[in-house]
Amino acid sequence: MAKIKSTTNGSKKEVIARKAxxxxxxxxxxxxxxxxxxxxxxxxxxxxxxxxGSKVELLQLIxxxxxxxxxxxxxxxxxxxxxxxxxxxxxxxFHIHIIQVEFxxxxxxxHEWKFLHEPWLTEFLNRRKLYEEKLLQLIKEAAAxxxxxxxxxxxxxxxxxxxVRGLEFWHRNKAGLSAKELEENMVDHxxxxxxx
Amino acid sequence: MAKIKSTTNGSKKEVIARKAxxxxxxxxxxxxxxxxxxxxxxxxxxxxxxxxGSKVELLQLIxxxxxxxxxxxxxxxxxxxxxxxxxxxxxxxFHIHIIQVEFxxxxxxxHEWKFLHEPWLTEFLNRRKLYEEKLLQLIKEAAAxxxxxxxxxxxxxxxxxxxVRGLEFWHRNKAGLSAKELEENMVDHxxxxxxx
DNA sequence: TAAAAAAACTAATAAATGTTAGTTTTGTAA
DNA sequence: TTACAAAACTAACATTTATTAGTTTTTTTA
Numbered sequence: 409m410a411k412i413k414s415t416t417n418g419s420k421k422e423v424i425a426r427k428a429x430x431x432x433x434x435x436x437x438x439x440x441x442x443x444x445x446x447x448x449x450x451x452x453x454x455x456x457x458x459x460x461g462s463k464v465e466l467l468q469l470i471x472x473x474x475x476x477x478x479x480x481x482x483x484x485x486x487x488x489x490x491x492x493x494x495x496x497x498x499x500x501x502f503h504i505h506i507i508q509v510e511f512x513x514x515x516x517x518x519h520e521w522k523f524l525h526e527p528w529l530t531e532f533l534n535r536r537k538l539y540e541e542k543l544l545q546l547i548k549e550a551a552a553x554x555x556x557x558x559x560x561x562x563x564x565x566x567x568x569x570x571x572v573r574g575l576e577f578w579h580r581n582k583a584g585l586s587a588k589e590l591e592e593n594m595v596d597h598x599x600x601x602x603x604x
Numbered sequence: 605m606a607k608i609k610s611t612t613n614g615s616k617k618e619v620i621a622r623k624a625x626x627x628x629x630x631x632x633x634x635x636x637x638x639x640x641x642x643x644x645x646x647x648x649x650x651x652x653x654x655x656x657g658s659k660v661e662l663l664q665l666i667x668x669x670x671x672x673x674x675x676x677x678x679x680x681x682x683x684x685x686x687x688x689x690x691x692x693x694x695x696x697x698f699h700i701h702i703i704q705v706e707f708x709x710x711x712x713x714x715h716e717w718k719f720l721h722e723p724w725l726t727e728f729l730n731r732r733k734l735y736e737e738k739l740l741q742l743i744k745e746a747a748a749x750x751x752x753x754x755x756x757x758x759x760x761x762x763x764x765x766x767x768v769r770g771l772e773f774w775h776r777n778k779a780g781l782s783a784k785e786l787e788e789n790m791v792d793h794x795x796x797x798x799x800x
Numbered sequence: 801t802a803a804a805a806a807a808a809c810t811a812a813t814a815a816a817t818g819t820t821a822g823t824t825t826t827g828t829a830a
Numbered sequence: 831t832t833a834c835a836a837a838a839c840t841a842a843c844a845t846t847t848a849t850t851a852g853t854t855t856t857t858t859t860a
Contacts, residue, residue, distance in 0.1 A: 435718070436632070436634060436718065436719070438632060438634035438635050439634050439719070519715060522631070522632065523632070523635065557792075557796065559789050559792060559793050560781065560785055560786075560789045562780045562781045563781060563785060563786050563789030563790055563793065564789070564793055566771075566774050566781070566786065566790070567767055567789070567790050567793045567794065569770065569773070570766065570767045570768070570769070570770025570771050570773065570774065571763055571766045571767040571770060572766070572770075573766070573770040573773065574765065574766025574767060574768075574769040574770040575762075575766055577765070577766065577769065578762050578766070584758045585756065585758045585759060585762070589756055589759060590756075590759050590762065593755050593756045593759030593760070593763070594759060594762070594763050596753075596755060597755050597759065597760055597763045597794075598763065598793075600753065
């Protein structure tokens, strides 16, 4: 019974990875069994191995899909011919956007990366470190061009990264606030502050 | 061989829970085995059951210790006779402080709560929801007394919660920034913004 | 339609895990 | 020193898990 369909949603491996992301987010990587994943896909567990190499390979696919998306976006922003404030703004907006369209994957990449095997684990951490360093660089540029208040660049980058990273848990509060509203308000808050 | 010591560090159960918090943070709750925990304590795994009821009970201890600390702090802040800005400031400072002194526990409470069993799982989520609602209330008060810029209260509370929650991952960057520096800068950034 | 490839199935395995039972050792109080 | 309680130990278990092997069914290709 050929049940795993590779439609416009991508290859069969990608279909499996997407379902895996949803499962891993809800239950965690370790607590998610291949049997559970198979049920979601309407198939027996060993059948999955016709399409994937291992369970941890699914985690790799998810984590590096997100890592790639982050890296590519940052690259675009860096090459932008725009004021530094605009770059920071776009950085924040990107995070708010991706958390909406790839919630499961972003959540898994942020929470379950530690179950990657080597050499993927090291590679993932290197990429994350690079990402953080590049944001810091962006903020230092802004500080150098005198557009920022007197805030330590490293502290600012940590605050921004923390804020956008914690966004995962906004998902629960969707009801009271549209994505657009959150985006505008958060950009405003992080760039211009809360108090008059 | 009576090896688990209940010194000034608390009861034996508390000593075990503290080591468990460190282990759970590093490897995740599910990936941490009782045998590993036993090694850390210099004991065989079944010996642990002279002191604790189950593995998940350790998770309960950790999660609710933190939930209690959060709730108590918020209560103190609410009862404070101070301007609303001061209350928000103290709220942020508390999070930066507790992440320093109880890093493992806060991390575990934030990441591993989903492995709690009922009725603890529901209780934990209720408490977290209440906490978020109370911060929102605080911000609405501030908005009502006209001290805030024109930011949606729910968005502001999400931004602040996200920022302080994501602080876990500042721990890695300690090198470049003292706790005090981070605290002052983050409060400043979240309350007054980044851009001049 | 016949052959080949893809992908499903069943059965089985080896390893790891939380936990219990039963026993021995250690520390304490009389 | 003797008796009791606390807490360690060894051995074992039932379960769950990812994965492999081998086989049958389905789909594609020629």
